[in-house]
Amino acid sequence: EAGVAQSPRYKIIEKRQSVAFWCNPISGHATLYWYQQILGQGPKLLIQFQNNGVVDDSQLPKDRFSAERLKGVDSTLKIQPAKLEDSAVYLCASSSGPPTYEQYFGPGTRLTVT
Amino acid sequence: KNEVEQSPQNLTAQEGEFITINCSYSVGISALHWLQQHPGGGIVSLFMLSSGKKKHGRLIATINIQEKHSSLHITASHPRDSAVYICAVRSGNQFYFGTGTSLTVIP
Numbered sequence: 001e002a003g004v005a006q007s008p009r010y011k012i013i014e015k016r017q018s019v020a021f022w023c024n025p026i027s028g029h030a031t032l033y034w035y036q037q038i039l040g041q042g043p044k045l046l047i048q049f050q051n052n053g054v055v056d057d058s059q060l061p062k063d064r065f066s067a068e069r070l071k072g073v074d075s076t077l078k079i080q081p082a083k084l085e086d087s088a089v090y091l092c093a094s095s096s097g098p099p100t101y102e103q104y105f106g107p108g109t110r111l112t113v114t
Numbered sequence: 115k116n117e118v119e120q121s122p123q124n125l126t127a128q129e130g131e132f133i134t135i136n137c138s139y140s141v142g143i144s145a146l147h148w149l150q151q152h153p154g155g156g157i158v159s160l161f162m163l164s165s166g167k168k169k170h171g172r173l174i175a176t177i178n179i180q181e182k183h184s185s186l187h188i189t190a191s192h193p194r195d196s197a198v199y200i201c202a203v204r205s206g207n208q209f210y211f212g213t214g215t216s217l218t219v220i221p
Binding site: 004031033040041042043044045055056093101102103104105106107108110 | 118144145147149154156157158159162200204207208209211212213214
């Protein structure tokens with residue numbers, strides 16, 4: 001079974017620029033998560049989708065971050081405009097759902113904002 | 115205060131040593147996950163526990179629901195075990211992550 005795909009793997013931008021990340025979950029997984037992992041910290045949930053609906057976006061900085069999963073499959077996460085503190089690895093994960101809710105993580109996108 | 119606390123934050127061991135990483139949590143959980151993250155790499159799930167103990171190769175994970183505590187043990191550690199080990203708990207459909215334990219095993 002193919003895993004969770006993410007692109008790009010690395011991105012360097014200047015502050016105030018925009019950036020978008022793409023995620024393709026495991027086929028059939030209805031739940032998709034975007035996490036932000038700052039160096040030395042554990043992942044922090046940004047947004048959780050169930051199919052194309054948002055389940056939890058309470059920690060998403062909505063003034064600059066947006067995410068969508070229009071057809072309930074692929075998802076994009078956008079930052080506009082980027083700040084220095086957005087430098088992190090952005091992880092996408094998908095879940096097999098109940099009963100185990102096992103999460104499968106993508107390789108992540110490492111963002112550096114200069 | 116984080117819902118999930120791990121200790122130690124950093125751990126250096128000699129090859130062959132027995133290693134223990136601890137995780138305490140403060141929320142009611144449905145399951146606890148131990149994850150492994152190699153430098154520059156994605157995250158791999160090692161175990162999912164809701165009670166008792168699981169073993170896979172040289173790795174053993176235990177959980178005590180009453181004490182809200184879990185441990186990950188590595189027997190006969192090897193340099194390829196060097197990675198960050200993350201404890202995560204599921205409460206409802208929410209996941210809470212620890213900050214990770216960075217393990218370095220020296221040959």
